[in-house]
Amino acid sequence: MDPSNQKHFTVLDYVVFAFLLAVSIGIGLYNALSGGRQRTTQEFLMADRRMHCVPVSLSLIASFQSAVAIIGVPAEIYTHGTQYWFIGCAYILGLLIPAHVFIPVFYRMRLSSAYQYLELRFSKTVRICGTLTFIFQMVIYMGVCVYTPAFALNTVTGFELWGTVLATGLVCTLYTTLGGLKAVIWTDVFQTVVMFAGQLAVIVVGVQQAGGVSEVWRKAWEGNRISGLDLNPDPTVRHTFWTLGVGGVFLMLSLYGVNQAQVQRYLSSRTEKEAVRSCYMVFPSLQLALALSCVMGLVMFARYCGEDHSDKLGTYTRDAMVIYFVMDMLQGLPGLPGLFVACLFSAALSTISSAFNSLATVTMEDLIKPHFPLMSEARATLLSKALAASYGLVCLAMAFFTHLMGDSVLQVVLAIFGMVGGPVLGLFCLGMFFPWANSTGAVGGLVVGLSVSFWVGIGSIVTRWPGPRPHLPNCGVILLPDNTTTAANPALSNVTLSQPTGLQRFYSLSYMWYSAFNCFTVILIGLIISFLTGPMKEEDVTPGTIYPLLRKLLFFLPDHLKKKLCCVTPLGQTHSSEQRQPPQHKEMNGLAFQQEEPGPAQDETESFLLHASAAFVEHETAV
Numbered sequence: 001m002d003p004s005n006q007k008h009f010t011v012l013d014y015v016v017f018a019f020l021l022a023v024s025i026g027i028g029l030y031n032a033l034s035g036g037r038q039r040t041t042q043e044f045l046m047a048d049r050r051m052h053c054v055p056v057s058l059s060l061i062a063s064f065q066s067a068v069a070i071i072g073v074p075a076e077i078y079t080h081g082t083q084y085w086f087i088g089c090a091y092i093l094g095l096l097i098p099a100h101v102f103i104p105v106f107y108r109m110r111l112s113s114a115y116q117y118l119e120l121r122f123s124k125t126v127r128i129c130g131t132l133t134f135i136f137q138m139v140i141y142m143g144v145c146v147y148t149p150a151f152a153l154n155t156v157t158g159f160e161l162w163g164t165v166l167a168t169g170l171v172c173t174l175y176t177t178l179g180g181l182k183a184v185i186w187t188d189v190f191q192t193v194v195m196f197a198g199q200l201a202v203i204v205v206g207v208q209q210a211g212g213v214s215e216v217w218r219k220a221w222e223g224n225r226i227s228g229l230d231l232n233p234d235p236t237v238r239h240t241f242w243t244l245g246v247g248g249v250f251l252m253l254s255l256y257g258v259n260q261a262q263v264q265r266y267l268s269s270r271t272e273k274e275a276v277r278s279c280y281m282v283f284p285s286l287q288l289a290l291a292l293s294c295v296m297g298l299v300m301f302a303r304y305c306g307e308d309h310s311d312k313l314g315t316y317t318r319d320a321m322v323i324y325f326v327m328d329m330l331q332g333l334p335g336l337p338g339l340f341v342a343c344l345f346s347a348a349l350s351t352i353s354s355a356f357n358s359l360a361t362v363t364m365e366d367l368i369k370p371h372f373p374l375m376s377e378a379r380a381t382l383l384s385k386a387l388a389a390s391y392g393l394v395c396l397a398m399a400f401f402t403h404l405m406g407d408s409v410l411q412v413v414l415a416i417f418g419m420v421g422g423p424v425l426g427l428f429c430l431g432m433f434f435p436w437a438n439s440t441g442a443v444g445g446l447v448v449g450l451s452v453s454f455w456v457g458i459g460s461i462v463t464r465w466p467g468p469r470p471h472l473p474n475c476g477v478i479l480l481p482d483n484t485t486t487a488a489n490p491a492l493s494n495v496t497l498s499q500p501t502g503l504q505r506f507y508s509l510s511y512m513w514y515s516a517f518n519c520f521t522v523i524l525i526g527l528i529i530s531f532l533t534g535p536m537k538e539e540d541v542t543p544g545t546i547y548p549l550l551r552k553l554l555f556f557l558p559d560h561l562k563k564k565l566c567c568v569t570p571l572g573q574t575h576s577s578e579q580r581q582p583p584q585h586k587e588m589n590g591l592a593f594q595q596e597e598p599g600p601a602q603d604e605t606e607s608f609l610l611h612a613s614a615a616f617v618e619h620e621t622a623v
């Protein structure tokens with residue numbers, strides 16, 4: 001790297017950045033010393049289940065919005081145009097379904113870990129399989145999250161790489177371990193605000209320097225970066241309306257529906273309504289986050305398009321390019337580079353802190369507690385804190401492995417979400433929507449699903465990654481002919497232009513389909529194995545674990561026909577019980593549930609789901 005090209009920070013920039021770290025630690029300390037002082041697992045892992053919807057919703061966005069998206073989305077828009085923006089369409093169903101299917105089922109069972117559901121519905125084995133898969137996914141993810149901003153910053157500014165990794169990892173471990181979930185959620189709130197502020201500052205300055213909104217638009221338009229709706233049905237095309245708008249729904253479901261980091265936030269809400277409301281509130285904020293990062297890509301394009309700047313960019317990876325752009329533009333505006341760096345690290349910190357806390361929760365609830373039912377609360381809390389801190393160390397180790405990975409980290413992360421999160425989503429769908437599925441089917445489905453998923457995922461890497469490494473595509477008028485799934489490396493988009501055949505076609509499935517494809521594999525294999533080994537009987541299924549999907553979809557049919565078609569009636573489903581809450585339920589949710597308005601809002605599904613809690617109590621006491 002040419003040192004004369006390197007960007008530098010002023011004192012004010014360091015102050016802004018230090019402020020972010022100090023406030024985060026402060027919030028951790030405050031939550032360690034206030035409230036119940038983090039002396040129970042209920043407080044440390046579940047925030048006492050007293051959270052309001054506003055902090056929860058901001059925290060929900062923060063969980064999966066890391067520096068990977070902050071850097072990756074502008075880089076994607078800069079090179080391939082605005083097609084990726086259509087992923088915003090997937091947010092509609094991707095949040096409505098969690099709000100009205102997953103949250104009611106999980107919340108009413110009063111779970112701590114989402115994988116507890118799998119034991120209630122299937123068996124202990126399935127629960128452990130689900131937990132281990134989740135741990136695997138999050139451990140890889142958090143390594144990428146802590147490494148990405150540090151690496152990008154290092155190549156552009158010479159910021160010490162491993163020093164930055166260490167500082168982020170340790171600060172995050174500190175406040176997560178001190179303040180538990182409350183600290184994680186409240187730092188998320190602060191960090192999300194910083195994240196938006198940083199992006200907004202870059203855009204405002206960028207638009208101004210580019211000569212106004214219309215100028216940015218004109219350059220992007222002439223540079224062919226404004227994409228229309230691509231309705232090409234070919235599943236191997238990387239980004240189309242179908243891969244983003246439909247495939248994206250499954251990606252969103254695996255993250256916002258069944259991922260422990262998010263489920264834990266729903267469960268920490270004071271009421272179920274509050275949890276649903278927080279899920280709704282994610283929608284506008286997530287659209288805003290997407291819009292900001294897409295616009296940033298366009299502004300960047302407007303700045304470098306057709307000018308000799310692109311030579312300077314050529315030496316960087318696509319991700320580092322974004323940092324270069326920001327530093328280049330904000331030079332001479334003291335404090336603003338610092339604000340952007342704070343934005344980047346806010347995004348990273350909020351994601352890894354969620355990962356630490358959710359990993360500590362599942363390790364405690366799913367792997368340790370079942371073997372030590374008599375463990376005292378004090379000891380369990382201490383152990384949970386030790387677990388949160390240990391995952392902090394694991395994260396640093398993973399950052400080192402990420403070092404070995406390629407660039408364009410956005411696609412890598414979304415592919416991992418699809419490869420590992422997709423099969424887990426399938427497992428939950430199998431349990432919730434298919435009463436016939438049994439435990440053998442669930443385990444078999446998951447194993448086959450993960451195998452196929454890694455076969456395709458690794459296949460796509462092996463068959464495409466080798467090849468020439470051309471110079472970065474410059475911002476000429478011709479858009480990259482991008483009909484491959486492999487922009488994980490900019491070189492790749494130029495490699496495979498001939499139509500793939502046979503297995504290669506299978507490997508070239510768009511990474512945006514991974515979640516959906518893997519989810520359906522698990523369901524299909526799970527059902528086949530279940531029918532071969534003897535499907536589950538109606539009366540053996542724990543009530544409240546099934547969501548009557550078929551009945552809901554056939555809402556237009558008369559009652560007697562529905563009964564015939566949907567052979568499985570959840571236990572205890574009677575019309576007279578519709579308005580009644582089982583006493584156990586009320587007691588378990590304390591005051592919280594009494595705030596819910598009874599009456600016509602409660603439909604059939606909700607009424608039968610109420611039985612879930614009763615069944616859960618019986619189950620737990622029997623154990």
Ligand SMILES: CC(C)(CO)[C@@H](O)C(=O)NCCC(=O)O
Nearest residue numbers: 064065066067068069070255413
């Ligand atoms: C989860 C989505 C797809 C929602 O837009 C987005 O936040 C994203 O692209 N995340 C990438 C992963 C990350 O930022 O760590």
Ligand code: NA
Nearest residue numbers: 062065347351
């Ligand atoms: Na984040």
